[in-house]
Amino acid sequence: MTGNAHDPRLWTPQEVEEILRRHAGREGPLMPILGDVQAAFGHVPEGAVPIIAAALNLSRAEVHGVVSFYHDFRRAPASRPVVKLCRAEACQARGAEQLAPLLERDERIELETVYCLGLCASGPSALVGDQVYARLDETNVADLVALAARGSAL
Amino acid sequence: MRIFVPGDAAACAVGADEVARTLERLAAGRGLAIEIVRNGSRGMHEMEPLLEVATPAGRVGYARVAAGQVEAVLDALVEGRDHPACVGLVEEIPFLRRQTRLTFARCGITDPQSLDDYRANGGLEGLARAIEIGPEAAVEEVVASGLRGRGGAGFPTGIKWRTAAAASAPQKYIVCNADEGDSGTFADRMLMEGDPFLIIEGMAIAGLAVGATRGYIYIRSEYPHAIKAMERAAETARRGGLLGPSLLGSTHGFDLEIRVGAGAYVCGEETSLLESLEGRRGEVRAKPPLPALVGLFGRPTIINNVLSLAAVPFILAEGGKAYAEFGMGRSRGTMPIQLAGNVRNGGLFETAFGVTLGELVEDIGGGTLSGRPVRAVQVGGPLGAYFPPSMFHLPFDYESFAEADGLIGHAGIVVFDDSVDMARMARFAMQFCAAESCGKCTPCRIGSVRGTEILDLIVAGDRVDEHLALVEDLCETMKFGSLCALGGFTPYPVLSAIRHFPEDFRREAAPAEGGSNAFVD
Ligand SMILES: Cc1cc2nc3c(=O)[nH]c(=O)nc-3n(C[C@H](O)[C@H](O)[C@H](O)COP(=O)(O)O)c2cc1C
Ligand code: SF4
Ligand code: FES
Numbered sequence: 001m002t003g004n005a006h007d008p009r010l011w012t013p014q015e016v017e018e019i020l021r022r023h024a025g026r027e028g029p030l031m032p033i034l035g036d037v038q039a040a041f042g043h044v045p046e047g048a049v050p051i052i053a054a055a056l057n058l059s060r061a062e063v064h065g066v067v068s069f070y071h072d073f074r075r076a077p078a079s080r081p082v083v084k085l086c087r088a089e090a091c092q093a094r095g096a097e098q099l100a101p102l103l104e105r106d107e108r109i110e111l112e113t114v115y116c117l118g119l120c121a122s123g124p125s126a127l128v129g130d131q132v133y134a135r136l137d138e139t140n141v142a143d144l145v146a147l148a149a150r151g152s153a154l
Numbered sequence: 155m156r157i158f159v160p161g162d163a164a165a166c167a168v169g170a171d172e173v174a175r176t177l178e179r180l181a182a183g184r185g186l187a188i189e190i191v192r193n194g195s196r197g198m199h200e201m202e203p204l205l206e207v208a209t210p211a212g213r214v215g216y217a218r219v220a221a222g223q224v225e226a227v228l229d230a231l232v233e234g235r236d237h238p239a240c241v242g243l244v245e246e247i248p249f250l251r252r253q254t255r256l257t258f259a260r261c262g263i264t265d266p267q268s269l270d271d272y273r274a275n276g277g278l279e280g281l282a283r284a285i286e287i288g289p290e291a292a293v294e295e296v297v298a299s300g301l302r303g304r305g306g307a308g309f310p311t312g313i314k315w316r317t318a319a320a321a322s323a324p325q326k327y328i329v330c331n332a333d334e335g336d337s338g339t340f341a342d343r344m345l346m347e348g349d350p351f352l353i354i355e356g357m358a359i360a361g362l363a364v365g366a367t368r369g370y371i372y373i374r375s376e377y378p379h380a381i382k383a384m385e386r387a388a389e390t391a392r393r394g395g396l397l398g399p400s401l402l403g404s405t406h407g408f409d410l411e412i413r414v415g416a417g418a419y420v421c422g423e424e425t426s427l428l429e430s431l432e433g434r435r436g437e438v439r440a441k442p443p444l445p446a447l448v449g450l451f452g453r454p455t456i457i458n459n460v461l462s463l464a465a466v467p468f469i470l471a472e473g474g475k476a477y478a479e480f481g482m483g484r485s486r487g488t489m490p491i492q493l494a495g496n497v498r499n500g501g502l503f504e505t506a507f508g509v510t511l512g513e514l515v516e517d518i519g520g521g522t523l524s525g526r527p528v529r530a531v532q533v534g535g536p537l538g539a540y541f542p543p544s545m546f547h548l549p550f551d552y553e554s555f556a557e558a559d560g561l562i563g564h565a566g567i568v569v570f571d572d573s574v575d576m577a578r579m580a581r582f583a584m585q586f587c588a589a590e591s592c593g594k595c596t597p598c599r600i601g602s603v604r605g606t607e608i609l610d611l612i613v614a615g616d617r618v619d620e621h622l623a624l625v626e627d628l629c630e631t632m633k634f635g636s637l638c639a640l641g642g643f644t645p646y647p648v649l650s651a652i653r654h655f656p657e658d659f660r661r662e663a664a665p666a667e668g669g670s671n672a673f674v675d
Contacts, residue, residue: 027451030433035375035414056433069435070416072375088337089532089582090568093495094523115419115536115586117376118340119164120568121199121493121500130378134167 011041016048020055030056030066034073042077080110081148084127087113090120099124099141108149155231158206158213160262161192162347163379164340170203172221177205180228194348196262197502198249200523206244207231215244252518254480255504256468256488257461258341261348267386269394272351278402280467284359285404292363293319296466298474300486305331305422305459306534306563306639308552311466312474314456317446318364321454326366328357328408329431329450329457332373332380333415333422336535338494338566342460344502346373346380349464350387351396354410356463358401359470360456361408369410370450372427375417384412419536419590423638424457426592437592438638459564461490482508485551493519495532495568512546515569526571530579530655534563536586537643539650540576560646576655580625581609583647587640597632598641604628605648612659622652622659 019036023029033052037044044067053063067073085103087096103111119125122134126141128148136144159165159174174190181188196204201217205227216227216239223239230237241247255261264271272278284292297312318326330353334342345353357369373381388410391397399407413431415421421430425439428450449455465487469477478486485507491514493500498520515521515531522528530540539560541548548554555562570579584605591599605628612621629645636642652659 028431028433031413031416031430035416038416062434065435066433069437070418072416088586089536089579090338090495090566092579092582093568093570093574114376114417115590116335116337116339117163118334118343118380119167119199120338120340120495120566121497122164122167122202123495125167127376127378132163132167132379134164 011045011048013047013051015040016051017055020052030058030063034067034070038073043074046075078110080108081128081151082112083109083145083148084112084114084117086115086117086119086123086125086127088115088120090116091123091125094123095137096124099136099138102138102141103145106145109145155187156189156191156208158191158193158208160195160203161266161379161383162195162202162344163377164195164199164344165202165204166379168202168218169221173203173205173219173224176221176224177228180225186228186232191265192267193264194261194266195344195502196244196250197258197344198247198499199501200499201241204241204244212243212245215241215247217241249499249501249503249518253504254488254506256477256480257352257464257490258345258349258502258504259468260352261344264349266348266350266383267390269351269390269396272349276471277351277467278355278396280470281355281359281362281396281402284362284470285402285406289319289363289365292359292470295469295474296363299465299469299477300474300481300484301462301465301469301477302485302552303459304461304465304489304564305424306336306537306561308562311458311462314446314458315360315364317444318366318454318456321447323454325368325451325453326364327450327453327455328360328364328366328369328410329424329427329455330357330369330371330410330463331422331424331427331457331459332371332377332384333427334374334377334460334564335419335422336537336564336566338532338535338568339492339564340494341490341492341502341565343377343380345460345464346377347383350384351391352464352467353384353460354387354391354396356466357410358396358408359466360458360463362401362406364454364456366454366456367407367409369408370413370431371410372413372415372421372431374415374422381412381414388412418592419586420592420638420640423640426638427457428455435592437594440637461564480506482506482549482551483553485553489550489562489565491550492564492566493569494566496522496524496571497567497569498523507551508549510546511541511548511550511567512543514550514567515546519567519569522569522571524571524573526573528569529572529574530570530576530651532568532570532579532647533566534561535566536583537561537639537646538563538566539646540579540654541650542654545654559650561643576651576658577609577613577661580648580651580659581606581613583644583651584609587644591640592638595635595637595641597635598637598644601628601632601641602644605632605644609648615661618660625652
């Protein structure tokens with residue numbers, strides 16, 4: 001889903017074409033295409049937009065409009081591994097706001113906010129890549145950061 | 155020996171994968187014949203990872219097992235000794251015994267990815283009966299059940315289906331709303347991971363009932379486990395005749411695709427979700443036309459929440475009447491309630507409508523996890539009202555909560571202890587609305603930004619009376635000038651916080667950091 005955001009590979013038009021081919025003939029293909037592009041390159045490259053637009057018979061502005069609407073689609077790759085901390089109500093009730101400053105200060109990772117990971121009886125919770133973490137506290141959140149920084153999931 | 159280690163995200167987030175790997179390694183090393191099943195979660199999230207061992211007397215549980223404990227548990231098992239993590243027969247745990255599980259009947263019990271297991275435990279009976287009685291009778295069973303949409307709005311599902319069934323079009327669609335964005339909710343997620351064929355069966359019945367042959371499940375990107383589980387199950391369902399050109403060998407065909415969201419809360423709103431599926435910005439559409447008549451790609455479309463669709467197989471198998479026998483007033487059937495936040499026994503509790511809020515929070519939930527007094531609960535997600543314990547007599551049903559200026563929404567209950575600052579929670583509600591607004595209406599887009607600023611001033615103790623009056627005015631404007639419930643219902647948490655916890659808005663200017671509340675300590 002999120003891909004290797006901290007290891008942004010250089011993208012090529014050929015790879016975008018390849019993604020487009022995979023979705024040829026689908027109903028409403030734009031979101032799955034953008035999802036794959038984001039996953040492959042850690043962002044939706046500016047230069048990919050006209051290629052996608054042309055293939056789907058859309059204007060560049062339309063594709064841009066979609067990219068900018070959704071929080072998951074990044075315009076530039078993250079420079080550090082991303083830790084997504086849940087800061088919604090149920091995790092706030094379990095102390096998420098006490099963890100946020102610790103993560104914000106940590107220069108090894110980039111902190112992103114998400115609103116709910118569906119782990120609301122076990123918060124505070126976080127997502128790194130496709131790996132979920134819950135019952136976070138000041139101690140184990142440090143382990144999580146160390147793991148994320150090394151680019152390995154538990 | 156059959157050992158169950160949940161594959162549910164709430165278990166994996168606290169080490170269940172490592173537990174399963176360790177168990178596998180130890181069993182192989184000792185030459186023990188152990189079959190490991192990655193079941194769904196029983197919904198007792200404080201106990202995860204909850205390892206279960208099948209015995210002749212029933213399944214015996216071991217709670218909060220860490221990978222480092224697996225060896226000791228295994229030794230105890232082999233030697234027939236006790237282990238401190240043992241919680242006895244899982245079915246006898248009061249939290250489970252007190253439930254009425256119709257929708258979650260199989261979740262946590264079966265192997266969620268085994269279609270044979272699904273069939274052996276009552277699965278596919280609903281679809282078989284729908285095929286037998288035909289589309290019109292199937293719709294009428296759902297009408298008779300009194301089922302109302304579990305996604306939040308509570309619209310009668312059967313009536314929606316009748317509308318789509320009556321429309322004629324070359325193509326109709328079934329869309330399953332699995333965007334589950336509300337904080338404090340995870341029932342959709344648990345079901346996708348713990349009993350995915352149930353959702354597929356519900357969608358297939360819906361397709362048969364209204365004459366739709368294609369479907370989509372729209373899952374939020376924050377749910378990587380659920381996405382994988384549904385993709386795998388759909389593949390198996392296709393091979394097993396639960397999807398495809400001939401459902402269970404009948405003349406009815408239905409197939410579906412999994413689609414993944416991209417982090418927009420508003421895309422849970424049904425028309426925004428349809429826009430997103432079509433590949434556009436998730437901007438809310440004005441209604442009418444109803445999606446049941448003009449929905450996905452302009453075609454008649456049933457869009458239902460995961461839990462609504464998952465209730466349907468029971469309704470078809472046992473009859474709408476059997477379902478309607480549970481519940482109270484105009485809230486029929488059962489509701490998978492989610493206890494979340496600062497609560498001791500958090501998790502999934504399915505029960506008939508009518509249980510009181512106090513029973514849920516105090517008796518079943520066991521009060522707060524922190525051990526401090528409960529001060530507030532938010533019911534129904536980020537657009538739901540905050541209630542103090544003085545309102546714990548409220549019975550859990552659509553009407554009672556509406557009368558109390560609240561909503562049950564997707565039935566999430568978030569518990570807060572007495573360290574909560576309700577002025578900050580009110581501010582958060584406005585900030586959330588500002589962050590997630592689709593931008594179509596001014597009261598929502600601009601109002602929420604202004605609301606956040608004004609609440610900041612109130613928190614800082616600046617001209618509180620004047621600013622509170624301004625917030626209330628703004629809330630009125632948002633209520634009546636918003637196209638959808640994001641802008642329209644954000645006033646619920648804000649106004650309820652002001653009404654029930656006025657003291658939090660009239661504090662001396664407090665230091666700006668930390669979440670704790672100086673006036674309590
Ligand atoms: C801002 C907003 C977010 C919503 N999020 C969801 C959601 O995540 N899941 C859901 O099923 N319904 C959600 N809804 C309600 C849907 O618009 C719609 O009522 C529901 O999908 C209909 O299905 P049901 O009748 O089975 O409940 C949301 C509504 C609004 C206004
Ligand atoms: S109320 Fe807000 S989210 Fe809803 S349609 Fe208007 S701007 Fe969009
Ligand atoms: S509120 Fe944090 S996981 Fe749901």
